[in-house]
Amino acid sequence: MPFDAYKSYLSLKNHFTKEKYDYHKYCGKSRATVQSFYKRKDRFWFEKLSRNKNDKEVIDFFVSNFITCTDPNKLWIGEMIREGENRYTEWKKRTQSLSYVFKEEIEIIFSDQDFDTVFVNKQGHPILLKKYLGGDISIETLVILDKILGFKKNFDSELQDPVWESVSLRMKKYSPFLNIDVFRYKKILKEVVLVK
Numbered sequence: 001m002p003f004d005a006y007k008s009y010l011s012l013k014n015h016f017t018k019e020k021y022d023y024h025k026y027c028g029k030s031r032a033t034v035q036s037f038y039k040r041k042d043r044f045w046f047e048k049l050s051r052n053k054n055d056k057e058v059i060d061f062f063v064s065n066f067i068t069c070t071d072p073n074k075l076w077i078g079e080m081i082r083e084g085e086n087r088y089t090e091w092k093k094r095t096q097s098l099s100y101v102f103k104e105e106i107e108i109i110f111s112d113q114d115f116d117t118v119f120v121n122k123q124g125h126p127i128l129l130k131k132y133l134g135g136d137i138s139i140e141t142l143v144i145l146d147k148i149l150g151f152k153k154n155f156d157s158e159l160q161d162p163v164w165e166s167v168s169l170r171m172k173k174y175s176p177f178l179n180i181d182v183f184r185y186k187k188i189l190k191e192v193v194l195v196k
Helices: 002-017 034-039 043-052 055-068 077-096 098-110 127-133 139-149 152-158 162-177 182-195
Strands: none
Touching: 002 034, 002 043, 002 055, 002 162, 034 043, 043 055, 043 077, 055 077, 055 162, 077 098, 098 127, 098 139, 098 182, 127 139, 127 162, 139 162, 139 182, 152 162
């Protein structure tokens, strides 16, 4: 239903843009009303989306767009429907072959770096963050590495800069959507790092 797509959009937008709102804690609830929905000029975008996707796909579509766009605060539904299908397709490809993507990206990170230096910030940003900002690794790899190593806590206390703060928030908000077997990914990480 279009109204359900609208509610998912609002709650996920709040989740990815507001520090205090948690989509999972509030079970995706929002204060939206059917009346407010029908007053919106952009409601036909939600109608279009709900015709083409089931409820789970709608949620995945929004999640993939909010975590891969430059600024989730400025992401408008019309732009998302027009341009978001590519982001959604790329995200699906990454998440469906996540262990392969993770292994490839870990090899990129540690190919010419010693394990500890990747997490150190001597001049500016740590190598790990630079690799993410440069597009060499995905947000998924950052989140998985944090689930294994818990580096985000240190970065949060050491890096007082808006670039890291926005990446940190994105990781925190995305993490619950990424259900992985941590043990399996730990094994992949060990294999790559120990082979070096």
